[in-house]
Amino acid sequence: MKLKTFAVLLSIALAACQSNESKTPTAAAPMTINGAGATFPYPIYSKWFDEYQKAHPDVRINYQSIGSGGGIKQLTAQTVFFGASDGPMTDAQLKAAPGAVLHFPTVLGGVVPVYNVTGVTQPLRFTGAVLADIYLGKITKWNDAAIVAVNPGVKLPADDIAVVHRSDGSGTTYIFCDFLSKVSADYKSKVGVATSVNWPAGVGAKGNEGVSGLVRQTPGAIGYVELIYALQNKMTYGSVQNKAGQFVTASLDSVTAAATGAAIPDDFRVSITNADGAAAYPIASFTWLLLYEHPKDAARGKAMVDFLKWALTDGQKFAPLLGYAPLPQPVVAKEMQALGKIQ
Amino acid sequence: MTRSSDDRSFRIGTGAFAALVLLIVAGIAFELTRQSTLSITKFGLKFWTTKVWDPVSGDFGALPFIWGTLYSSILALLVATPIALGIAIFISELSPRMLRQPLAYLTELLAAIPSIVYGLWGIFVLVPIVRKVEIAMGAKPALGVGMLAAALILAVMVIPFTSSVAREILKNVPTTQREAAYALGATRWEAIKVAIGFGRTGIIGAVMLGFGRALGETMAVTMVIGNSPQISASLFKPQYTMAAVIANEFTEAADELYLHALIEIGLLLFIITVGVNLLSRLLIWSTKRRAVTTVIAPVVAEVAA
Numbered sequence: 001m002k003l004k005t006f007a008v009l010l011s012i013a014l015a016a017c018q019s020n021e022s023k024t025p026t027a028a029a030p031m032t033i034n035g036a037g038a039t040f041p042y043p044i045y046s047k048w049f050d051e052y053q054k055a056h057p058d059v060r061i062n063y064q065s066i067g068s069g070g071g072i073k074q075l076t077a078q079t080v081f082f083g084a085s086d087g088p089m090t091d092a093q094l095k096a097a098p099g100a101v102l103h104f105p106t107v108l109g110g111v112v113p114v115y116n117v118t119g120v121t122q123p124l125r126f127t128g129a130v131l132a133d134i135y136l137g138k139i140t141k142w143n144d145a146a147i148v149a150v151n152p153g154v155k156l157p158a159d160d161i162a163v164v165h166r167s168d169g170s171g172t173t174y175i176f177c178d179f180l181s182k183v184s185a186d187y188k189s190k191v192g193v194a195t196s197v198n199w200p201a202g203v204g205a206k207g208n209e210g211v212s213g214l215v216r217q218t219p220g221a222i223g224y225v226e227l228i229y230a231l232q233n234k235m236t237y238g239s240v241q242n243k244a245g246q247f248v249t250a251s252l253d254s255v256t257a258a259a260t261g262a263a264i265p266d267d268f269r270v271s272i273t274n275a276d277g278a279a280a281y282p283i284a285s286f287t288w289l290l291l292y293e294h295p296k297d298a299a300r301g302k303a304m305v306d307f308l309k310w311a312l313t314d315g316q317k318f319a320p321l322l323g324y325a326p327l328p329q330p331v332v333a334k335e336m337q338a339l340g341k342i343q
Numbered sequence: 344m345t346r347s348s349d350d351r352s353f354r355i356g357t358g359a360f361a362a363l364v365l366l367i368v369a370g371i372a373f374e375l376t377r378q379s380t381l382s383i384t385k386f387g388l389k390f391w392t393t394k395v396w397d398p399v400s401g402d403f404g405a406l407p408f409i410w411g412t413l414y415s416s417i418l419a420l421l422v423a424t425p426i427a428l429g430i431a432i433f434i435s436e437l438s439p440r441m442l443r444q445p446l447a448y449l450t451e452l453l454a455a456i457p458s459i460v461y462g463l464w465g466i467f468v469l470v471p472i473v474r475k476v477e478i479a480m481g482a483k484p485a486l487g488v489g490m491l492a493a494a495l496i497l498a499v500m501v502i503p504f505t506s507s508v509a510r511e512i513l514k515n516v517p518t519t520q521r522e523a524a525y526a527l528g529a530t531r532w533e534a535i536k537v538a539i540g541f542g543r544t545g546i547i548g549a550v551m552l553g554f555g556r557a558l559g560e561t562m563a564v565t566m567v568i569g570n571s572p573q574i575s576a577s578l579f580k581p582q583y584t585m586a587a588v589i590a591n592e593f594t595e596a597a598d599e600l601y602l603h604a605l606i607e608i609g610l611l612l613f614i615i616t617v618g619v620n621l622l623s624r625l626l627i628w629s630t631k632r633r634a635v636t637t638v639i640a641p642v643v644a645e646v647a648a
Contacts, residue, residue: 067594093597160484167570167587169595192399195595203488203581204570206591213466218474220484 030057033300036064037071037084040171040226041287044107044322045084048315052307059303068171069195075101075290081300083290086171087195088269100293102342103268104308104335105286107316108325110227110255111176112237112283116215117142118157124238125150125247128183128274128282131240134161134222135180136187137201142220150241157220163202164214164223169195172208175285176224179273224283227255228323242282243274254281255325264331268338284325293341305339312336371613379607381600390607396572398592403604405611407572411582412612415490415564416557418578419497423557424550426498427505431549434506435513436535447510454503462566465496470567482579486569491578493568497557505553512545513538544627551623558616561586585612 030053042065049061066074068085075083076097088103113126130146133139139146143156166173174195181188191197205214208229215223227250230237239249248254261277264270274282289308295301312332319326327335376383382390386403393404434446473495474487516538524534539546561584569581570591585608596602 069595069597072597162484162486167565168591169593171595194399195597196398196592198395198397198399199571202571203486204583204591205488206565206570210466210566214486214488217466217471218484218486 030060031300031303033059033061033082033303034064034080035061035071035082035084035289036066036074036080037290038068038086038171038287039065040086040109041084041107041324044319044324047318047322048307048311051315051318052310055310056306059307061307067169069169071290075292078296081295081297082304084288085290086285086287087174088271088288089290097292102291102293102338103288104291104312104338105259105268105327105331106289106308106311107319108255108259108272108284108286108327109171109175110250110258110281110284110325111172111179111224112227112230112250113222113224113240114212114215114230114235114237115222116217116219118159118219120154120156122154123236123249124154125241126238127241128179132180132184132187135163135165135199135201136184136190137163150247159220162218162221163199164211164218164221165199165202165204166207166211166224167204168206170207171195171285171287172224172226173197175273175283178271178285179283182271182274227251227325231323240282242278242280243276244278244280246278248279248281250281250283252320252323252325254279255284256328257281258284259286259325259331260328264334266338268335286327291342294343298343301342305342308339309336372610375606375610375613379603379610381603382607383603385600386604390604391611394572394574396588398596398598398601401598401600403601405585405604405608407574408583408585408588408608409611409615410574411490411568411572412558412584412586412615414576414582415493415497415568415584416554418490418494419501419557420550420554422494422498423501423505423553427502427549427553428509428546430502430506431509431513432535432539435510436531436538447507450503450506452503453499454507458500458560458563459566461496461500461563465492465563465567469496477579486579486581488567488569489577489579489581490568490575493564493582493584494578496563496567497560500560500563501553501557504556505549508549508552509542509546512542512549515545516541544631547623547627547630551619551626554619554623555616558619559586559612561590565590585609585615 042063045063049063053060063084068087071083071085072089072093074080076093078098089101094101113131115124117124127150130139130150133146140161141158142161143158148156174193177191177193177197181191181193190200203214205211205223208225211223212225212229212233212235215221225235237250239247241247257277258272258275258280261275261280262270262272268286268288270286272284272286275284291304295304312327312335316326316332382403390403390405391409392406394406395402395404396407397403430446430450434443438446470487470492473489473492474485477485477487520537520541521534524537529537564584565587568584568587570583570587571581572583572588573580575582589605589608593605596605
């Protein structure tokens with residue numbers, strides 16, 4: 001008897017589910033486009049998608065910030081329509097995708113060194129070589145001759161350096177290691193470039209907040225965080241010597257300058273760390289939106305192209321408000337051309 | 344319908360749910376193995392015994408993570424077990440009746456706190472204290488984060504589990520056991536010893552439950568352990584655990600082998616957890632057999648003497 005009642009209830013429940021399902025896709029509903037990927041651009045992307053939907057109620061873009069690696073995976077599996085990544089896809093990853101994937105830089109970000117040195121109030125200066133040797137565990141004291149040499153007039157204590165890096169896989173780590181690998185052959189061979197690496201020294205903390213928290217608490221600590229995080233939290237950070245030999249403090253302008261100084265290839269898969277230009281901040285990077293050149297669904301493809309055209313022009317004005325560096329004009333012009341390839 | 348057919352359908356129904364549990368466990372084992380085949384075939388048993396974890400060159404060994412997981416959990420157990428049992432004994436045997444409920448409620452509340460909150464408490468309260476201890480002991484550089492902080496935070500998280508279960512066990516010891524002890528002239532402490540002896544198997548189960556909890560804890564540990572894959576007996580060195588490395592690196596692992604290696608760590612954690620549970624079953628089984636002769640007899644002898 002009871003079993004029968006249960007079976008009846010179950011079938012009612014199942015029927016209810018089915019009727020719900022059949023209701024959802026109607027002609028009047030807006031077109032939904034799903035994307036997934038990097039966490040770094042999530043604030044600007046959600047702002048963009050929100051603003052864009054206000055102007056275009058027929059298009060709704062959903063974005064899940066699951067990480068660059070996850071974004072590339074889902075794009076390859078075609079479970080999302082577009083992906084997003086803080087590092088360009090590798091040749092192997094491009095080959096694994098079922099169709100040609102195009103990269104579109106959307107905004108720029110920078111990575112800055114933060115530290116906690118007892119008795120030092122003025123901003124410190126770093127060279128790429130010094131940062132590389134600190135993270136290799138070769139420079140272990142704050143009064144090391146190499147640090148003193150680039151910081152004339154600063155009284156540095158004889159404290160031990162406590163190295164802090166990200167423990168979670170992150171585009172921030174990728175950009176930081178990319179720069180250090182360019183300026184130090186030793187770093188390139190011993191550590192290399194990836195979202196997670198085999199660190200020769202230091203402790204790992206989770207997220208920008210973990211790194212900055214640990215640095216703030218630990219006397220003698222050094223870490224690296226996203227520029228946007230440092231700006232929002234009003235942290236002091238060091239300047240870094242660029243390729244032209246200038247010590248540049250990271251700012252939205254100096255990060256944009258890095259993209260101006262770099263030569264941009266046609267596929268936009270380019271690292272702009274250690275870029276040319278006297279004003280360029282050396283630890284900067286694009287973040288990319290990933291689209292198939294020949295999208296399966298032409299209507300959605302066109303909607304994404306329209307969206308990107310807006311994001312690269314009118315949309316750029318939202319970038320500085322949220323702490324992102326906008327793209328320089330030549331890069332935008334080049335991308336507008338590339339968008340024509342999608343069909 | 345007859346009564347016996349109701350009985351039968353009830354048996355089939357509950358049996359199906361029990362079978363479901365088996366199916367889920369088998370499914371987890373199968374899926375973890377299937378999704379880590381690349382790493383299993385490439386590294387084989389070396390995965391268990393090598394120390395390098397290098398996503399750049401694609402070289403993976405899990406030993407530092409296994410070490411960190413077991414070491415931190417055992418340390419946590421050493422700290423938590425006496426405290427948890429003390430709480431349980433106090434609440435069930437010694438505490439004034441009025442205090443019993445509030446105390447039990449407060450310890451259980453500890454279990455309800457989300458682990459991220461424990462982690463934040465760890466970063467902002469526990470780690471600075473540990474750092475002060477390290478500075479006082481001359482450790483260099485004094486980081487605060489590391490094995491000691493992780494073990495302490497795990498201990499706090501484990502206590503409510505162990506103490507709640509142990510308390511229930513002690514509550515269920517028949518009053519006749521204690522009365523018998525008193526009748527023989529036992530002191531209060533001796534009567535409690537009899538009660539503990541009677542509930543021994545359950546108490547071991549409570550401790551192992553805590554151990555299982557410590558093995559799998561992720562968020563709070565990764566926030567305070569320092570996340571550095573190295574094998575060291577030092578309490579102050581930053582280390583790493585299996586659950587923490589999966590949580591940290593899974594989202595950004597785009598490379599196939601890398602992903603498979605991370606999932607194989609999940610498989611190892613699964614195997615180790617199953618092993619620990621088997622071990623605790625064995626322990627319970629063997630103490631059950633010895634309980635009467637080894638626990639109660641000496642107390643009786645002592646009292647009689």
